[in-house]
Amino acid sequence: MSAVPYEAVLVVAGILFVLGLAGLVARRNLLFVLVSLEIMINATGLAFIAAGSRWGRPDGQVVFLFILAMAAAEVSVGLALLLQIKRHFKTLDSDAAGTMKG
Amino acid sequence: MTTFLWLIPVLPLAGFAVLAIFGRTMPRRLAAAIGAGSVGVSAGLAVILAVRFLGSPPPGDALTVNFWTWFEAGGLRPGIAFHLDSLSLLFTLVVTFVGFLIHLYSTSFMSGDDGYSRFFAYMNLFVGSMLVLVLASNLLILYLGWEGVGLCSYLLIGFWFKEPANVRAAEKAFIVTRVGDTALAVGLFLIFSRLGTLDIQEVATRAAAEWPVGSTLAIAAAALLLGGALGKSAQLPLQTWLPDAMAGPTPVSALIHAATMVTAGVYLIARMHVIFELAPPVRLAVAVIGAATLLVAGTSALAQVDIKRILAYSTISQIGYMFLALGAGAWSAAIFHFFTHAFFKALLFLGAGVIIIGLEEEHDIFKMGGLRKELPLVFWTFLAGAASLAAVPLVTAGFYSKEWILSAVRASGPTGLWLWFAGLAGALLTVLYTFRMVFAVFGGQVTNPVRRRPGTVMAVPLVLLGVFSLVAGFLETPRVLGNLPFFSRLLRPVLGGRGPEPSGTAQEIGLVVISVAVVLAGLVLAWLLYGRGPKHGRAAESVGGTSRAGGFFFSGWGFDWAYDRLFVRPLAWLARINKNDVVDLPFRGLAGVANGAHAALARTQTGRLRWYAASIAVGAAIVIAVAVFL
16 A cells, blocks of 8 residues: 655645634634634644654544544534624624724 | 929920810810910929029039930930020020910910910910920020921911911921021031030030131031021021011910010020130121111111011011120120010010901001000000110110110120111111101001900000010119119120120210110101101101102012022922923833833734734744744
C-alpha cells in the first residue's frame, strides 16, 4: 500500500487551518465563525493523525479523539452563546457585540 | 512667694480651657464670671506678689522658678520656668490689672453679642499668653507667649468674621507681624548657635563676655530681635497692620492693640538690652525708627476721621516714643511710658467704645458732637485720658513719662538734638490730633442723640483708669519737679539707672520749660483750629482733606499703596503665572506618558472579535517564527 506522504497531509492540514483562520477573520456572522473554528480544529486533528502515522504511534489518534470531544463541547457552549447574542442584540453580527471596547 | 506665681498665668489659661470646652452651653453670666473672674483673681494674686516682692526683695532682686524641663535635645534644655524681677512684675501687674478692668467692661459691652463666651475664651487665652511672654525665663517660652498673643490678636481682630473686611484685616495683621516673627525666630537660632543657651540671664552674661561692643554677631542678633519687635509693636516699616486691626471689638483694641500686646516689642528690647548695648548702630536704628514712626503716625492721626483709627495711629506714635527712649538707652523711661500709656490709651479706647455703641456704630468724629452734656462721665474720663496722651503739664501721667523720654533723648550723644526735635514735633502733633478729636466729639451742638448709656460695670473701669491716667506719673518725676525716683529705683536692678541725664540743672529746667511750652502752644493751636465749634473744625479739615497732602496723610503716608505695589501684586502675579507649579512639570510629564500609553493600548480593545482573532494569529505566527528561526 502506497502511503500518502505525510508532508502532503500536513500541507492539506495547513491549507485547511489557514482557510479556517481566513473565515474566522473575514466573516462577521457568528454561525460562520463557529464553522470556521470547526475547520481549524479539524485541521489540527488531521495534523495529529499525520504525525501519528509518520511515527507509527497511537498517540496521534488518541489526541484526535480528545479533540473531537473538545470540539463537541466547544460547539455546545458556542451555540448557547450564539443564541444569547441573537436574543440580546437581535443579530448575529459579531461587530455588533463590540460593546466592551476600550 | 513662689508658691502661687504659677497660678497667675495658669488661671486665665484655665479660664480659656473651660470657656472653650463648655462655653457654648454655658449661661452668659457664668461665662462672664469665668472670663473676668479668672483675670481678676490673677490681678489680685499679682498685687499680693508685688507687695511681698517689694516688702522683702529676694536675693539679687529676682527669682526664677523652674517647674519642669520642657524637652532636652542637642544641648537645648528649655525649662518651663518663670523669671520674676521688677520688670516682669511691672508688666504682670499692668497686664492683669488693665486686663481685668477691660474684661469687666466687656461683660457689659459685649452683652448683645452671639459670640459672648467665645470672646471671653479668646481674651483669657490672650491674657494667659501675654503673662507667659512677660514671665518667661528663657527665650523659647517667651517666643511661645509671643506667638500665643499673635494668634489671639488674629482671632480677635477677625472676631466678627462674617464681615469679609474684618477677616482681611485679621489676615493682614497676622501676615505682617509674621515678617517680624520670622526675624525674631532667626535671631533666636543665631543666639542659640553662638551662645549655646536661650536662658535670658545666661544669654545676657555670655553675650557681654563673648561679644565685644560693635561686633558683627552682636549687631546681627540685635537687628534680628529688633525685627521681631518692629512687627509686634507696629513700628516703621511694619506698622500698616495696626490701623486695620481696629476691625475687632473695641475692648480688644484697648487691651491688645493699645495697652499690652503691641508693647511686647518694647518689653523684648528692654529685656534683651544687654545685647542692644553691644550693638550701637542698632540702638541708633531703634531711635531713628522710633522718631520716624512717631512723626509718620502723628501726621496720619491728624487726618483720620474714624475715632478708632485716630487712636490706633496715636498708639503707633506713642510706641514710637518708647522706641525713641530705648534707642537713647533710657530703658526705664520706655517702660515708664508703656506704664502710663497702658492706662490712658486703654481708657481712651474704652471711652470711644461707649461712644460708638451709644451712637449705634458711628465711628466718624464729625458726626458725633456735643457729647459733653450727653455723656458727662465719659467726657470727664476721656478728657483725663486725652490730657495724659497730650502730656498736659504737671497734672497728667503722660507728661512725666514723655518728659523723661525727651530729656533723656536730648542728653544722649551727638544725634540726640535731632531726635529731640522729632520728639518735640511729635508732642505738638499729639496735642493737635488729640484735641481735634476731643473738640469734634464733645464740643459743639448735639448732632446725634445718644441711644445707650453706660451702666456701672462700664463706668467703673473708666473712672479707675482715669484716676491712674492722672496720678500714675507721680511715681517718677524729674529732679527739678519734685524729684520722685521711685520708678527708676524699682527697675534699677534690671535696667540700670535713669539713662542719659541732662548735664546740669539749668539745662534740665530749660528742657522742661521747652516741652511745656510746646504742649501749651499745641493746646492754643488746637483751640484755634478745631475748638470753635464743629463748623470751624470741619472748615479746617476741608483745607487738608481735599488736598493731595490730606489724602496722603489719611492713607497713612501711602504705605499700604506702596506695599500693595511692591509685594502683594508681584507675589500675586508670580502666583498666577506659576499656578501650574514648575516643579510639578516632570511628574506631570510622567503621568502624561502613562496616560498616552494607556490611550494607545485602550485603542486595541476594539471589542471586535475578528480583530482579536487576527491579532492572536499574527502574534502566534511571530512567536513561532521567532522560535523556529532564532
